[in-house]
Amino acid sequence: MKRLTAILAGACAALLCAVMALVLSRPATAAGLVQVTDFGDNPGNLQMYVYRPDQAPAAPAIVLAMHPCGGSGPGFYSSSEFASLADRYGFIVIFPSASKKMNCFDNWSDASKVRGGRTDPVSLMSMVTYVERQYHGDPDRVFVTGSSSGAMMTNAMAALYPEVFKAGAAFMGVPFTCFPNEGSYNPGGNSAPCVNKSAQQWGDVVRQANPSYQGPWPRMQLWHGTADTVVSYAELAEEVKQWTNVHGLSTTPTSTDTPQSGWTRQRFADSSGAVQVEAISVSGAGHSLPMSGMAAAAIHFFGLDSGGPTPPTSPTPPPGDSACWISYTANTWNNGFTGNVTITDHGTSPINGWTVTWTWPGNQQITGMWNATITQSGAQVTARNVSFNATIAPGAQVSFGFQGTYSGTNTAPAGFALNGGACTIVT
Template identity: 65%
Template sequence: MLRTKAAIVGTATLLAAMGIAFAPPAAAASLTEVPNFGSNPGNLRMHVYVPNAVRPTPAIVVAMHPCGGNGPQFYQSSEFGRLADQHGFVVIYPSASNKKFNCFDNWSDASKIRGAGTDVESIISMIMYAKRQYQGDPNRVYATGSSSGAMMTNAIAALYPDVIKAGAAFMGVPFACFPNEAAYQPGGNPAPCAGNLGKTPQQWGDIVRRANPSYTGPWPRMQLWHGTADNVVAYSELQEEIDQWTNVHGLGTTPTSTDKPQASWTRQRWNDSSSTTRVEAITVAGAGHNLPMSGMAQYAIQFFGLTGTTPPPPPPPDPATGCRVTYQPESWSTGFTADVRITNTGTSSVNGWTLQWTWPGNQQVTSAWNATVTQSGTQANARNVTWNGTIAPNATVSFGFQASHSGTNTAPSAFTLNGSACAAG
């Protein structure tokens, strides 16, 4: 199932009792909850990030969390807030209510109908609030999200093409994939769309067109991401999304171009007659259910048109030889703490890092210090905090966490830093 449990930073009292010293977490200075933003049939919460250097008539980006998460956690674990600081746009972070493991509603009959009164309508209310409150540009409203949030990205684009101009869906499924709540069990299922899997592009496109039968304007441009080793939302769903959105845009299924922006990425583009990219799909070789990784949000906002430059490649180190990770656990019957040290063995500084690993057992992170740690199934991500984001050549940074386990507490066998494999220390 789409059950993502985001790790929670431990309290000072708990860590002090364990004898662990840590620096205070960085404050989210401009992340603000908006309690009364308008109609809210989905009973969602709204947080908004307005950068200090917000642009006049700013673009608005809605960034939606995976199952088990919430808006503030997605703000911490993704890079959209930092990119807003650089480019002056406003970010809305919705939080799902406590239904179906805190996932956004992508299964009910109402979730497939415009104006039917569910999570989609609440998110549209948030967008309208941001337009009024921050004088947001109605022609630059975009949606993005991870897993359940990616599914909602597709839904908003399908139901409100007059509001959303483009979307970036990380590990999603096509709009109206799930016929009902009982079918919303994609974890470990090679065909989570159940009876809907295997529809033709025309059939997928017709589902979107039926949701807006009188709409004649341009459809949102769509960027679609998926990892080939995703064991929660099947990689096969990427093709279903491609089929749906290329058909909606009146394009064939053969890409206009194919390239490799990064060594492990394969990007396909479908352009219209004016050479505008309408659909873009990026396959990430070997990646599991842990997107977006570091650097991917930059490609998303570039696709939206919110940057004026080509995004840089992920920061060093180089694959396999540029980093070393030392992992030292201290275990007891049902729990453990771990000290993790990252050494940059490359020749260039690492500026902003995300360390990723896969648990071999049922380990579950419960708190962390000197890093923001999130977890999706067996896959964990640790992201730097403000004071330790730079690792100079030959320098080391460290962080730690507490976790629970049952049975044998086997250590992870491999780590990647910003998508590159690290040597074991």
């Protein structure tokens, strides 16, 4: 486990989870995120945070969203898109914080592999039950998602409590029961730790967790970057084996497509044509999922993006419109903050490679970033695309974010430029 901690710490420093680790050490003071301290049985010693949008319906759906190693609930809230999607579609999000080594969810102990085991899954189920009771969450629309360690726990929750979760979306995970013990929980030190079972064997460990359960089983969406060196891309095929076997499907996809540039999606449908499992490979991506737009794809897979109380609206630009639209939002606490910048190509030609610049009106200093390479000299900031988001098609958007510090007032920049040209700020 010490090797895992060191490896994941190094990976976090270079990739997305580094930003998450920084963000998540902060208290949850952003409006709308509420910490619940007494939510029921908590053998995993987890912390619970809830995001309920202002316009949630009377019986909202519930999404359990879990961070990677080195992260926390408030950080995943700030660095992922699930809260903004909850605003749009009216579901509640639970953002738990893990407490084990390097803030990883327990995916290795014997207790984590059995229903009712005295560790993290029981604590997570207490959170779901609390939201059903206190927030009138709809027990027939409960979903689970997570990144890395959170993705591993996504597979575990779907396996251990299949009658609770209708669907799951696992970003950079491994099959349920992959790790036999804590000492083996070392994905970064083993190029492919869980590739030694057949589809039948992987399916059997799920069925054995609930011997009397006959279905239906949760639908599963599985994501992985092809260049992931922390949790091997080879694990995606093992997850596919597990969940297709649980659903009684072949490991040969019924269809393959490219829903977005760089994404290769394999879908596994049953005899009625309903997709029960889908696997999405992200070309060239490392240990950095979910990226921009992927949370929305998960919510679509869950079926939560239709009939919501606040359908998406187009940004409203001020007079003097330009071909580049930029929106900026910040979550501020004490002397720290996170910022999110969304670029919209409002022109008629694609943007091939982008550089966004702005000047801070105060003493803001960026300390971490995701989905962009950011440099700062004095008050001047330059953000450049990374390999996977260099192109923005007409009408499409790209988002990036950062963490920073400040003193005094955290005032937003007065303007942004894209590739040297002024952009229209939208709200």
